Amino acid sequence: MNFEMTGKLSISKDTEKFHPYSETKYEKSGWVRRRLLFNVTCGDSRHMLTVDAGSFEDGHGDVYTYSKPEYDPSGKKIKDGEKIQIPFKDRLTSPKLEEVSDFRKFVFDLEKPGRRYKLKNDLEKIKEGKDVTDKDLAEVGLTSVDELEKEYEKSKKRHHEFISEWDYAEFIKKVIDSGKYDDCNFHIRGRGDYSYSDDKERFYENLIPNRIYLAADDDEPYSTATMSFVFGAESLDETSVEEDGKYYVNGFVFEYIQSRKKKLAVPTTVVIPVPDKEKDESGYKKANGLKRKFIVDDEDKYMEYGIVVDMINGSQRVELTEDMLSEEQRDDLECGIITMEEIQKAIGGSAYGDKVKEYQLIKPSRNGIKEGVQDTVYTAEDMEIPALEIDENEDLFSEESIDNDNDDDDDLFD
Numbered sequence: 001m002n003f004e005m006t007g008k009l010s011i012s013k014d015t016e017k018f019h020p021y022s023e024t025k026y027e028k029s030g031w032v033r034r035r036l037l038f039n040v041t042c043g044d045s046r047h048m049l050t051v052d053a054g055s056f057e058d059g060h061g062d063v064y065t066y067s068k069p070e071y072d073p074s075g076k077k078i079k080d081g082e083k084i085q086i087p088f089k090d091r092l093t094s095p096k097l098e099e100v101s102d103f104r105k106f107v108f109d110l111e112k113p114g115r116r117y118k119l120k121n122d123l124e125k126i127k128e129g130k131d132v133t134d135k136d137l138a139e140v141g142l143t144s145v146d147e148l149e150k151e152y153e154k155s156k157k158r159h160h161e162f163i164s165e166w167d168y169a170e171f172i173k174k175v176i177d178s179g180k181y182d183d184c185n186f187h188i189r190g191r192g193d194y195s196y197s198d199d200k201e202r203f204y205e206n207l208i209p210n211r212i213y214l215a216a217d218d219d220e221p222y223s224t225a226t227m228s229f230v231f232g233a234e235s236l237d238e239t240s241v242e243e244d245g246k247y248y249v250n251g252f253v254f255e256y257i258q259s260r261k262k263k264l265a266v267p268t269t270v271v272i273p274v275p276d277k278e279k280d281e282s283g284y285k286k287a288n289g290l291k292r293k294f295i296v297d298d299e300d301k302y303m304e305y306g307i308v309v310d311m312i313n314g315s316q317r318v319e320l321t322e323d324m325l326s327e328e329q330r331d332d333l334e335c336g337i338i339t340m341e342e343i344q345k346a347i348g349g350s351a352y353g354d355k356v357k358e359y360q361l362i363k364p365s366r367n368g369i370k371e372g373v374q375d376t377v378y379t380a381e382d383m384e385i386p387a388l389e390i391d392e393n394e395d396l397f398s399e400e401s402i403d404n405d406n407d408d409d410d411d412l413f414d
Contacts, residue, residue: 001192005223007042030057036169043221045313050206053165065104106168107211110158119152185215194255223311233299247272265383302378306368309359
């Protein structure tokens with residue numbers, strides 16, 4: 001599961017029971033675990049993102065990462081990236097940093113979208129003897145061509161790359177704590193990271209940001225996820241549509257689970273909202289068209305479909321209705337003292353409903369459009385959780401935990 005979102009960044013208040021930023025030292029090994037939990041408010045939804053990091057207190061050890069793949073002049077890949085190690089103490093200065101694959105870097109860019117490109121383009125115009133107009137300068141907030149080179153260098157310094165979450169977590173906290181960007185939206189890309197508890201027999205999800213960019217002032221907040229969704233004959237649930245106007249599809253997403261060293265089927269429910277046919281005929285038609293994608297006739301077969309979902313988490317705005325009014329407002333309305341239109345003008349045409357946390361289906365992903373609903377070789381047994389096999393010789397504090405399945409980011413957000 002990969003996600004994209006645009007919203008405002010914040011860190012919750014530190015309390016006795018909750019610490020959004022923490023460093024935990026393990027005395028026996030000298031390992032220090034750093035964890036940052038921060039919020040992204042995307043309109044009516046708020047998501048908590050996690051950055052986990054670790055290092056040895058004395059600075060020894062390596063950062064395990066991947067090199068860039070190699071391509072021939074035609075753009076065809078001729079060699080995959082390879083595992084490389086960079087000493088932790090050299091993680092910010094090593095000449096090997098140029099070799100690290102972009103996919104293995106953590107990025108935070110504080111420049112306005114497109115401004116660095118325009119600055120570079122203006123400088124190239126000057127080198128080619130072309131004119132840079134007042135309009136060109138105004139687009140990058142300058143008044144003189146003499147400022148271009150200095151501003152371009154400053155812009156490049158607003159782009160920050162890290163190969164270790166240790167520094168990435170620290171930088172994110174520094175930006176949020178500064179207060180300079182409280183009113184700014186950021187665009188974030190990342191992935192879902194999953195773990196499984198044998199004691200509680202349940203999966204846990206963390207949202208891990210890989211790239212954070214300053215968003216444009218007029219960018220609308222949103223939060224979506226892209227996933228390859230697996231489902232079977234029993235997945236589609238139509239029983240609640242009359243009561244709450246939704247179809248539910250109870251399927252799975254296969255994710256790498258560190259404790260098992262393999263991918264497991266993570267139970268995932270996707271919701272298809274069904275609007276009132278009389279009020280929204282096209283929306284009603286779309287909902288039922290999507291529902292048909294999840295009908296499986298063969299009880300032994302599992303299908304797969306690439307989808308994009310809206311990540312809903314919080315009290316959502318709903319249309320204001322009479323049952324949401326206070327007793328006095330309803331009384332005044334009944335007596336004709338006020339009208340519903342006047343109430344809506346006074347307190348707004350919408351209100352906040354119950355808190356909702358769900359994945360609402362929006363559309364097929366690029367892969368879903370290209371491939372459609374696909375047959376799979378999965379069986380019911382593949383959806384079960386295998387028993388944990390404990391390796392007594394495993395080094396719990398090794399930094400080398402790289403998933404080879406995702407060493408190419410070409411299809412990350414398909």
